[in-house]
Amino acid sequence: MNHSGVRDVEVVVIGAGQAGLAAAFHLRRAGWAPDRDFVVLDHSPRPGGAWQFRWPTLTYDKVHGMHALPGMELTGADPQRPSSEVIGGYFGRYEETFGLRVHRPVSVAAVRTGAGGRLLVETSEGAYAPRALINATGTWDRPFWPRFPGQELFAGRQLHSAQYEGPQDFRGARVVVVGGGTSAVQQLLEIAPVAAATTWVTRRPPVFREGPFGEEQGRAAVALVEQRVRQGLPPRSVVSVTGLPMTEAIRRARASGVLERLPLFARVTPGGVVWADGRTVEADVLLYATGFRAALDHLAPLRLREPGGGIRMDGTRALRDARVHLVGYGPSASTIGANRAGRAAVRDIRRLLDGDAQPSRGDAELAGRLAS
Numbered sequence: 264m265n266h267s268g269v270r271d272v273e274v275v276v277i278g279a280g281q282a283g284l285a286a287a288f289h290l291r292r293a294g295w296a297p298d299r300d301f302v303v304l305d306h307s308p309r310p311g312g313a314w315q316f317r318w319p320t321l322t323y324d325k326v327h328g329m330h331a332l333p334g335m336e337l338t339g340a341d342p343q344r345p346s347s348e349v350i351g352g353y354f355g356r357y358e359e360t361f362g363l364r365v366h367r368p369v370s371v372a373a374v375r376t377g378a379g380g381r382l383l384v385e386t387s388e389g390a391y392a393p394r395a396l397i398n399a400t401g402t403w404d405r406p407f408w409p410r411f412p413g414q415e416l417f418a419g420r421q422l423h424s425a426q427y428e429g430p431q432d433f434r435g436a437r438v439v440v441v442g443g444g445t446s447a448v449q450q451l452l453e454i455a456p457v458a459a460a461t462t463w464v465t466r467r468p469p470v471f472r473e474g475p476f477g478e479e480q481g482r483a484a485v486a487l488v489e490q491r492v493r494q495g496l497p498p499r500s501v502v503s504v505t506g507l508p509m510t511e512a513i514r515r516a517r518a519s520g521v522l523e524r525l526p527l528f529a530r531v532t533p534g535g536v537v538w539a540d541g542r543t544v545e546a547d548v549l550l551y552a553t554g555f556r557a558a559l560d561h562l563a564p565l566r567l568r569e570p571g572g573g574i575r576m577d578g579t580r581a582l583r584d585a586r587v588h589l590v591g592y593g594p595s596a597s598t599i600g601a602n603r604a605g606r607a608a609v610r611d612i613r614r615l616l617d618g619d620a621q622p623s624r625g626d627a628e629l630a631g632r633l634a635s
Contacts, residue, residue, distance in 0.1 A: 576606055
């Protein structure tokens with residue numbers, strides 16, 4: 264703690280989802296000690312990142328592509344348990360096993376340029392002055408709500424997929440689902456059997472991916488996302504690049520007509536939606552499964568954004584400030600990408616800070632656990 268009440272640390276990690284925990288693991292592995300050399304701040308009430316907020320009927324067997332955190336596999340999970348419980352419990356055990364000492368709930372109001380070449384991180388538990396920052400705040404806190412003419416006049420219920428709690432809330436209702444991503448399809452498939460009627464609306468025709476999604480396809484998808492980030496544009500959703508995985512449930516839903524897709528409507532009316540050609544659909548509920556945007560407002564004082572609206576990156580490093588790394592953003596927004604980004608960010612930060620001081624070494628027992 265310096266004379267102004269601001270606590271000096273080497274690194275602050277903001278966010279304790281997949282990307283934040285992976286970064287914290289690699290900080291420990293590199294020899295930094297939590298609560299001495301670095302701190303992990305998380306505003307969520309419990310371990311689990313965004314997973315803890317997923318709807319209860321999203322069981323673990325419905326989760327696609329959950330990659331284990333570095334150094335500890337997720338084993339023995341009951342596929343019928345809610346994914347929020349399975350992954351939340353796994354993240355909690357991970358934090359405890361590696362002694363990451365996550366501070367929660369802690370909200371970060373702003374990150375600014377501080378004194379002496381340090382950053383200033385203003386939080387609900389006081390201020391920190393790190394020499395480097397790993398931002399792993401994800402997207403859950405910024406659900407994207409599309410805007411349509413007449414939306415404010417709709418007499419029924421409007422909600423975002425982030426507020427979805429299961430199909431029971433839609434029994435007997437006429438539901439319009441807006442969005443072409445994985446959440447839209449999963450929620451539509453749950454709602455259709457209990458709703459009076461469902462209508463699926465997307466901006467672009469959905470692309471369903473047949474067959475395995477291997478390493479080569481994964482690299483190609485990441486390259487497309489990375490191209491946008493390098494241009495300083497906001498990253499697009501993963502599904503816009505990879506397509507929707509074809510499952511047996513999706514195949515049945517397509518055959519039954521549940522996944523018959525319509526283009527976006529032109530406006531909302533008090534009783535439903537209407538298209539430019541005059542077609543109308545009556546609705547009681549509009550469910551917007553329209554994705555999320557990166558939660559980066561707290562970084563605004565650093566002026567990292569490009570004219571295109573995104574943050575131009577070199578790997579995980581923000582080009583406008585070499586002290587700032589974004590993990591779980593853009594090309595590292597997948598679970599396996601988050602792991603790799605955490606490792607890369609720590610490697611880069613070591614290079615940045617090694618000119619001034621070496622990190623203090625952790626205990627031998629931990630070093631043994633991390634030697635993987």
